[in-house]
Amino acid sequence: MSIDPRQFDFTRRRWKWHFLPPEVAGELAAGAAPEELVCVKATETRAVYRFENYFIKVSGSYRLREQLNPAAKREYQAYCQLQKNSISAVKHLGWGRCGHYTALVTEVWSDDAVDALNYWYSLVYKVQDTGDFLEQLSLFLQKIVNSPLKHGDFHLGNILYSPGRKDFTLVDLHNVAVGSEPTLQQKAVMLRILAELRSSVKPQKMLDMFWQIAGIDADMAAAEIRKKLLKDTERNLHDWPRRVKQFLNGYSKFSDFVEYNNAVLLVQRNKLRKNLFDPSAAARGEYRTLRLEFSAALEQMLFSFYLSMLQVPHIPVAALAPNGTLYYPKMPEFCCVPEDREWVNNYNEYLLCMGLHLEDYQQWRHCSNSQLMLADFSSMLAAMPDREIFRPAGVDPRSWHCRRK
Incomplete structure (x- = not known):
């Protein structure tokens, strides 16, 4: 179903609003024309727009279940429950319906607000101190x-x-409710969220946070981290065929196409959707290159993308040229083989939970930003039980083309 603002124009269509303050409904009816809405993110079935000091999440569905109990209504009800229990969340102003479309209106919490994971990676990539954020x-x-x-x-x-x-505050309240007082085990499950920091937080620091936040001991915390890693791996494998198609098609969240040296290169993006390859930097010789037969080079690049999806810190493949040339960022300065074997062993245990095997610990490097990073993942790729998932058929680099600006 099309999520085109012209199909649900707030200024021309008759919307029936629930709980939305009349003055806000009036603002939308008077000024929220399609050309005034700024799209923040969108899928095939829903989109989020910003209009002045509001975010409007619009969904469209022909399903009877969605018509009877729309997600916008459920999210608003969840917000009301959170408010009664003094749980912080962005302010939900109301929800509405227009035909097969529903909309949830929330207030902008703060103009500098970003999702916590993006902010975390902005600190990591800039090699800035993360102590205050973690506290x-x-x-x-x-x-x-x-x-x-x-x-x-x-x-x-x-x-x-x-x-x-x-x-901090909560946003996107789908699948949210209020229940009874949580048990220690339920708290531990909630704190699996800390494993999302695994690429740059030492395992011992993560265990310490479990204890400081909820009094969860190291054994219980380690068990929950392992479960999180297993779950992430299962989800990644389930989604992998779709992710490969998206990556090879230049889906903006994961990849891009860039022209360099009279060819169009497939470029990997980081977690902030920034290209890992810069043509001007390449012209200055700031990348290490390796040329392979194209199918072998593509396998290397897709495996690097696979590791990135699992948040395994490594020297990534930044770009792939049609002739099979791979571009790698040069190793950061002041990197050495780590002396802390316990740190390495903990990371290797993480890898095993994700179905990854690294026999030579000397492939790890301890960088100046106090981060561990894999210098070479070739042996890990060779040990994968099913390498065919990194060898898609019918990839023709001649079809690659740069996006229109």
């Missing part, structure tokens, strides 16, 4: 896990962070 996150999670919140999709992408306020 503030611990305080927020302490409130959350000790509350009666039941969240079926609890991850850092559903938490907003405001650097100005130095505070």
Whole structure:
């Protein structure tokens, strides 16, 4: 179903609003024309737009179940429950319906707010101190896990962070409810969210956070981290065929096409959707190159993408040329083989939970930003039980083309 603003124009269509303050409904009817809506994100069935000081999440569905009990209504009801229990969430103003479309209107919490995972990666990529952020996150999670919140999709992408306020709040309240007082085990399950920081947080630090936030001992915490890694791996494998198609088609979340040296290259993106390959930097010789037969080079690139999806820190394949040339960022300065074997062993255990095998610990490098990073993943790729998933058929680099600006 099309999520085109012209199909549900707030200024021309008759919307029936529930709980939305009349003055807000009036603002939408008077000024929220399609050309005034700024799309924040969109899928085939829903989209989020910003209009002045509001976010409007619009969904479209012909399904009877959605018509009888729309997601917008459920999210608004969840927000009301959270408010009664003093659980922080962005302010929900009301929801409405117009034909097969529904909309949820929320207030902008803070102009500098970003999702917590994006902010985390912005610190990591800039090699900035993460101590304050982790301390503030611990305080927020302490409130959350000790509350009666039941969240079926609890991850850092559903938490907003405001650097100005130095505070967090919940967003996207689908699959959210309020239940009874949580048990210690339920708190531990909620804190699996900490495993999303695994690429740059030492395992021991993660265990310490479990204890500081909810008094969860190392054994229980380690068990929950392992379960999180297994679940992430299962989901990644399930989604992999679709992810490969998206990656090879230049889906903006994962990849891009860039022209360099009279060819169009397939470029991998980082977690902030920034290209890992810069043509001007390549012209200055700032990348290490390796040329392979195209299918072998493609396998290397897709495996690097696979590791990125699992948040395994490594020197990634930045770009692939049609002639099979791979571009790698040069190793950061001041990298050495790590001396802390316990740290390495903990990371290797993470890898095993994700079905990855690394026999030579000397492939790990300890970088100046206190991060572990895999210098070479070739032996890990060779040990994969099913390498065919990294060898898609029919990939023709002659069809690659740059996006129109």
